[in-house]
Amino acid sequence: MEIEAYADRIGDGTGLAAELESAFGPAETVVIRELPGGNANDTLLVEWDESRYVVRIPPTATPAPAMLADVRREYAALETAAGTAVPAPELLHRCRDASVVGDEFFVMELLDGEVIEERVPDRFDSPAARERIVDETTDALAALHDVPVPDAFADAPATSEASLGRELETFREQLAWAEERTAEERRVHGLHDLADRLEDRLPERPDDGEAGGRTSSDASDGATAFVHGDYKPDNLMFAPGDEADLVGVLDWEMAGRGDPLADVGWLLSYWEQDGDPSIMTEEVRERYGDHDYFEMLRVFVEDYSGFTSHPDSPGRGHIVDRYEAATGREYRHDEFYRALGTLKLDVITEGFFRAHLEDSAAAKPTYPVMRMVPFVLAEQGRQILDGEVPLRG
Template structure:
C-alpha cells in the first residue's frame, strides 16, 4: 500500500489506512489531505484508490469546549436523518479507537456540490434560482423538525424553556472561559448586555414544542448540486444537533439573513478603535460581503423564509427579535472563543482568528439593534 499523508495529525497515515482497510477493503494507493473551512470538527479527505471518503474528527484543541466538536453527537444526528427528506452525507464507518488519529472519528461520503458563502455561482444568478435556493433551505429545515429525536439525545432538555435556559447558561459559561484570556486585550461589554436582556425576555412556549434541531443551520453549512437546478444535496456540520426549540434554528438562520435595508453594524467605536488594524479589511468582508447573497435585491428576504417555514412546518414562528438576537449572541460567544484560541496558540490557530478581536463587537451591536426593533423581520 502506497500511503501519502498531508495531514499532521495522522502522522504517516499507516494507522488510519489500517483502520479504513478493515472497513473498505485493501487499496493500492491512499492519500490523506486536510480540507479547509469550518471552525469545529476537523475534516480530512481520504483518496482510497478511485474512491473518496470524508473523515470527521475533533480538532486537537477547541475554541468552544462546550459548544463545538462533538463527533458522537454529529454521528448520531446523521444517522437520524438518513432516509428522511433531509439531505445529508451517508455514514460509512465509525472508529472509537483514539489511538488511530488521536481521537474517535467517523467516515462519511463525499458529496458533490458547492457551498454558497457570499455570492451565488453564475448558474444560480437569477430570481428563480435564488428563490429555489431559499425554498430548498427552508423546506429542509422544516423537514428536519419533523424527524424523531434520536434516543442518544434523551438527556437534552425536554421543553423549549429548559433548552433556551441551557443555551443562555452555556453561552455565559463559554464567554467566561474565553475571557480568561481575551480580557487581557479588551472586553466586549455588549455581549454581556445582550445576554442580560435575553434572559429578561425568555419567551413563553408550549412545553411540548421541542423538536430535533440542527443547532448550526446557516447558509455555509448547506451544499447545492452542480448544474443549474439549485437542488440542496447536503446539510453539513451536525455537531451541535440536539433536542431543543425549533424556533431557535429558525432564528439562527435568520440572524445570518441580512437584507439591503438593515442598518450597518460597523459602529463608530469599531472604526475608531480598529480602522488601522491589519485585519480590518477582513472584518469589512465578514460584515458586508458575507451577506452578498441574502441582501441581493433578487434574493427572497427573511419574511419569505418565515412564511414558507410556517407553511411547511405547520408551526408559527413567534418572538422573532428574541430568536434572532439569541443567534447573534451565540455567534458572538463562539467568535470570542476563536479569539482566545488565537491568543493561546497563534501559530497553530486558523488564519481567520486574528479578525475575531473585532468581530464580537459588531455582533453585539447587531443583537442590540434587533432587540431595539431597528432591524424589522420584513422590509
Template sequence: MTDPDSEYFDRIVDERSLQSYLADELGPADRFEVAHHQEGHSNETLFVTWGDRELVVRRPPPGETAENAHDVLREYRVIDALQDTAVRVPTTVLACEDHAVLGSDFYAMEREDGDVLRDEEPDRFGNPQARETIGHEMVDRLVEIHEVDYDAVGLEHGDFGYPPGFTQRQVRRWSEQLTWAFEVTAEEREVDALYDVMNWLYDNVPDDDEYPSTLVHGDYKLDNVMFGPGDDPEIAAIFDWEMSTLGDPFTDLGWMLSYWREPKDPEPPTPTLASTFMEREGYPTRRELIDRYERKTGFEFDNPRFYWALAVYKLAGLGEMFFRRYLEGNSDDPMYPKMREGVPALAEQAKMIIDGEMGL
C-alpha cells in the same frame, strides 16, 4: 499520500496511522490521499481518497476545547440516524473512538458532489427564479428536519436531548462558553456589550410552553448545505450537525435568519462570516422566509427579536472561542485573529436587534 508542508496539518492527522486504520476497516486501497479542507471554522475536515472512494473525515481541533463543543461522535450519531429519513444527509461510513489513530474521536462519511454557497452564487443560479428557489429550499429542508420523529429514529427524548428548558439552557450554555473564552481573551480586550446582551436574553427567554419540541440542527445556514450540480437549485446534503439536539426549532430558524441578508441591512459586523449576495434581486426577504416556514409547519414564530438576538449572541460566543484558540496557538485559521474586532461588532449588532434598530 500527500506531503503538506504544514505543522498544523501534522497535528490533526497522522497519515500512516489513518491509512492503517482504514485498511483494517474498509479493506486495502491502491490510492490514498489526504487534504485539509479549510473552509469551515469549527471542527476540522479532511478530504480522503481511498481507492475509488472519496471520503470526508471530521475530527475536533487540537488543544483544549470548551465543554461540549466539537462533539464529532454526536454529529456522526445524528447523521447515521437520519439515513432513512427525508432529511438530506451524507452517507455515513464509520466512527472511531480510538485516540491512538488521530489523537481524538473522528468519523468518516461519503463525499457529496455539488456547490456550497459561501462567498458567491454559482453562475447557473444567477437569476431571480433560482434565487427565490434557494430561499425556498432552505426553508423546506429545515421543515423536514423539524418534522422528524426523533424517538423513532433512535434520537430519544432524555437521551439525545431533553426539550423542556431547552431555550433557557441555550442562553446559559452560550454564556458559559463566553465565560470560558474570556478566561484568556479578556487579557487582550473586554467586550462589555456582551454582558448587556446576556442579561437581556436571560430576562426575555421564552417559557417551555411557548415553543414546540423537535429535532434541532443547531447550525443551519446557507453554507452548511450543498446544492446539487443541476441547473435548478436543490439541496443535496446538510452538513455540520455537531450541535444537533432536541429542543426549540425556532433557534434553528433564528440562526438561519441571522446569516440572511437584505439590501436595507447595515454592513455586516464580521465580513469574514457574512456573505452578501442574498441582497440581490430574487432572494426572499427574511419575512418571506418566516411566512413560508409558518405555512409549512403550522408553527407561529411570535418572538423573532429574541431568536435573532440569541443567534447573534451565539455567533459572538463562537467568535470569542475562536479568538481564544488563536491566542493559545491552537488554530491556523486566518479568520480567528479577526475576532478581536469581530466579536465586539457582533455584540453591537445584537444590541441593535434588541433595541429595534434592525428589523425583519
C-alpha cells in the same frame, strides 16, 4: 502515500490508512489533505484509489467545552438524519479508537455540489432560481424539525435542550470560560448587555395569553424538536446541475434536542437583506482598522451575505411564511430568537479567540479575527432588539 497537510496530527498516516483499509479494502494510491473552511471539527479529504472520502475529527485546539467539536454528537445526528427527508452525507465508518489519530473520528461520503455564500453560480442567477434555493433551504429545515428526537440526545448538553433560560445560562458559562483568557486582551461589554436584555425578554408561555406575565426559564413557543444548531447558508450544499436542489446539510456538531424556533432565528440572523444597517461600527473601524486581520473582518461583515442581500433573493419574511406553512408552527418572538442567534455566535467566537490565545499554532487560520468579530455581533444583536432590523424590512 501522500500527505499534503495535517502530518502533525496523523504522523505518516499509517494508522489512519490501516483503519481505512479495514473498512474499505486496500488501496495503491492514498492522498490525505485537509479541506479548508469550518471553525470546529476538522475535515480531511482522503483519496483512496478512485474513491474519495471525508474524515471528520475534533480539532487540536478546543474552542469551548461541551459546545463544539463533538464528533460523537455529529455522528449521532447524521445517523438520525439518514433515511429522512433531510439531505445529509451518508455515514461510512466510525472509529472509536483514539490511538489511531489522537481522537475518535468518522468517515462519510464526499458530496458533489457547492456551497452558496457571497454569490450564486451564473446558472442560479435568476429570481426563480434564487427563490428555489431559499425554498429548498426552508423546506429542509422544516423537515428536520419533523424528525423524531433520537434517544441519543436524551442527555445532551444544555446547548441542545429546549429551555431557553437554561440555554442563556449556558451561554453565560461559556462566555465566562472564554473570558478567563480573552479579558486579558480586551472586553466586549456589548456582549454582556445583549445577554442581559435577552434574559429580560424571555418569551411567554404560549398559553399564558395577555395576562400571563413573565415566564419561567423553561418557557418556549417552539416546544422540543430535533434541531441542527448551526443551520445557515454556508452549511448547505446544492447540486452541480441546472436545478437548485439541496443535496446536503453539513456540520451537525451542535445538533440535538432543542427549540426549533431557535434554529429558525439562527438562520434568519445570517439572512441580511438589502437595506439592513451595517454592523461595522465606527468604534471597530477606529480600533482595528490597521489590524492585520481587519480585511477578513470586513469580508465577514460586508461580503458574506452577498446572496441573501441581493434584491432578487427572497427575504426573511419569505422564509418565515414558508416555514410556518410547512410546519404549522408559528414563528413568534422574532427579535428574541434572532438576537439569541447573534449571542450564541458571539459566545462561540469568543471561545475561538481563547483557543487562538492559548495555542495559536494549533488554532484554525480564522481564529485571530475573532478578536474583533464579537464586537460587530454584539452590535447586530443590539440593532435587532432595538427594532432597527425588522423581520420584513
